[in-house]
Amino acid sequence: MAFTDGEIPYETKDMAAPLMRAAEAGDREALRIIGEMSERLAKYVNGALRKVGLSGQALPLVISGGVTKGKGHVLTDSIKRHMAQLQPQVRCVSAEFEPIAGTALLTLDVLHASGIPNEVMHNFRGDAGRLGLLRQES
Numbered sequence: 001m002a003f004t005d006g007e008i009p010y011e012t013k014d015m016a017a018p019l020m021r022a023a024e025a026g027d028r029e030a031l032r033i034i035g036e037m038s039e040r041l042a043k044y045v046n047g048a049l050r051k052v053g054l055s056g057q058a059l060p061l062v063i064s065g066g067v068t069k070g071k072g073h074v075l076t077d078s079i080k081r082h083m084a085q086l087q088p089q090v091r092c093v094s095a096e097f098e099p100i101a102g103t104a105l106l107t108l109d110v111l112h113a114s115g116i117p118n119e120v121m122h123n124f125r126g127d128a129g130r131l132g133l134l135r136q137e138s
Contacts, residue, residue, distance in 0.1 A: 016067045023074040034075055042082030049087060056089065064095035064135070094135065101133040 002008050022030035049055045061083060063076050080092045097105070101124075108116050108124070116124075128134050 020067055020075065031074065034078055038075060038078035039082045041079055042086050045083065045090075046086040049090075055087065058089040058091070061090050061092045062095050063092055064099065068094065096135060097128055098133040098135060101128050 019030050019033060023034050045061060046055070049057075049059075063079060068076055076092070076094065083090050083092055095102070105116075105124070108120065112120065125134070
């Protein structure tokens with residue numbers, strides 16, 4: 001109530017990190033909020049897959065975003081659980097690169113229509129690591 005009454009000096013965008021920390025520590029209310037949020041996200045993805053005619057197909061679902069980069073995995077695990085209930089053939093994966101690197105990869109896809117050569121990907125990963133654009137170790 002204090003937050004919604006403006007008595008807590010946080011903006012909504014600043015609430016994600018403390019929420020994730022609380023959930024990782026086992027806080028029931030934080031876990032409930034994350035559970036509801038991930039259920040809604042899974043329903044949204046499920047609806048989108050149906051709308052574009054991809055429901056029931058084995059596809060990767062790339063999970064990305066700032067709150068998924070933390071040390072814990074409460075949010076991503078919850079999204080995976082909800083997706084498994086709605087679209088069990090969808091495989092949830094974490095993004096390997098920051099979004100700007102993904103943009104460069106799209107360009108490489110165009111340049112190498114038959115597949116990006118291993119040497120090019122090796123160099124790309126190395127450069128991405130040096131530039132701080134790797135989200136996780138591959």
